[in-house]
Amino acid sequence: MTSLYSTYNNDQLLPLLKTGDHDAFTEIYNRYWDKMLFIAGVKCGSIAIAEEIVQDIFLDIWRRHAELEITGELEAYLAVSVKYRVINAQARLKRLLEYQQFEAGRQTAQDRSTEEWLSFQELQERLSQLVNRLPEKCRITYQLSREEGLPQKEVARRLNVTEKAVEANLSRALKILKTSLKNFLSVFFYF
Structure with a gap:
């Protein structure tokens, strides 16, 4: 209307x-x-x-x-x-x-207990072990990208590979880590 x-x-x-x-x-x-x-x-x-x-x-x-x-x-x-x-x-x-x-x-700073800190340390240690077991190209790509915080373009330049190769290696590394950590985290958070 x-x-x-x-x-x-x-x-x-x-x-x-x-x-x-x-x-x-x-x-x-x-x-x-x-x-x-x-x-x-x-x-x-x-x-x-x-x-x-x-x-x-x-x-x-x-x-x-x-x-x-x-x-x-x-x-x-x-x-x-x-x-x-x-x-x-x-x-x-x-x-x-x-x-x-x-x-x-x-709140996090106030609530963080020794047990939480030790659990976090254990998780970091496990992640570090898993990263060291990655295939070489995946490990190096992961370390440059995630640990050093470099953009994919810079990682590609340093490794003298294409950005697609960096993306593929990083994707593979993350998939391996996710699968490996999934089992660890399910036990980790169970207790």
């Missing part, structure tokens, strides 16, 4: 919105929801967060409709609102993650 307001332009809808006309608000909402959601989704990378941001913007518009001053184009106003809400959401998320990492690190 098409409403009368669907024929109105933004300059006609805004004064109606200012008076608290719910149908004018609904028309603006329907007209811009998808565009704003797309912009927010692209900028923040999460559809759930994007939906929350856009919903908050529309709630804010409805709550403040009487004192709302939009100079210029409505679409530009909404795009800028999305931009700043995304920036604020990303900043809040970053602070939350930093706090969680801090707390996790603090």
